[in-house]
Amino acid sequence: MSAADIWVVDLALSPNEFDLCEAVLDADERDRGNRFLRPADRARHRASHAALRLILAEALSLAPAEIRLEAGAGGKPELGGAARGALDFNLSHSGGRALIGLARGAAIGVDLEEIRPITDALRIARAHFAPDEAAALAALPLSAIDPAFFGLWTRKEAVVKALGTGLLLPLDRFSVSVPPEPPRFLRMAQDGTWTLTSVDCGPGYAATVAVRSAEAGIAVRHFPDDWPSRLG
Template structure:
């Protein structure tokens, strides 16, 4: 396995498309458990997107470890957090929302989240019910056309921290994640979530918000790539573009 810089997080964007059938090669990447989970989804488009997202995770991990995607083995923590079997220095996270997925790889526990922007009225109600008062106030005070983006920025930061810790979302809704755009350090909220986490905002595509969280407080570097399903003989990872983002925030 090629070593990952201790301060570097790889984030792969994966378009999930709008076709009810994934490329045939991708189903072969999955194990029996993943196929069974896909089979429980009644909607064909949901199944196709599930297959593509999980196949992308396998392809990215396989490229990093030198293992064929179908031979990658995962174990799962108490709350379902995936871990790569036999790779103690490689941590992963997967998130998907509608037609996009994000895959994160890092040298220490990492969490990634992506969410499509919702309706202003709906997100205000959710923030009032679940967010700390100062964060609800920030959502409520935002102009209506910006409110969903403000909410999604806070929500994805919280969920990324929870995923890095391997906890449950309900444990992280009270985390104070409000701060400047870019990178920030989030302190633990006590209880099951210790922290701290270094959180970086992501802009996956128009209409979506994303965030990645790495255990620890030091600035991180993001290597942002894109993954496409294999076509014309390639295995997907060849169709990538790389942006190295040096730490721009203290």
């Protein structure tokens, strides 16, 4: 049985803490962060990637700046250098939170979304999701559609991110249960068994972890608020 460790990270940091985050990133991470137009988005990018480096470093007994990250064949980030293949990981951030997952011996994907009003949730679902998912979403009370849509979105995205296939696996090629139903697969185009579970990231957030292993043990932790002090 493969084990997965999940961290919920608060990205509300002081200016000094953001500077500590910036110092451990590599040139590619800084460049991608600078492409965000809004300062708040650039700051969250720096903080979430620094937290990922810290979590990886502590799992591998390295310094955060020593972590080498590369893009895999499908574009999914993976470890490079001497740590190549040591574990699989994934990162997602939205609003003021980040979600980071590590797994040994199995692919992992995580997705986090801040729940917000969306006027065309049913149109998006019918255009991009499986027909049974769109129908289940449409059958919900109007007040439940927005949170269910984002919960469903994270379930779909976590699977796609675990596979590392990006748009090569269209979202209508597989179907999962729609919140408030517990997460489970209804139809899957890919071979293999999976563990799919929701993560509580606080009010106003939806989050899912997908591990390509049956009955993977998943431990969820909340990163201490002072985590940037451990970057040095």
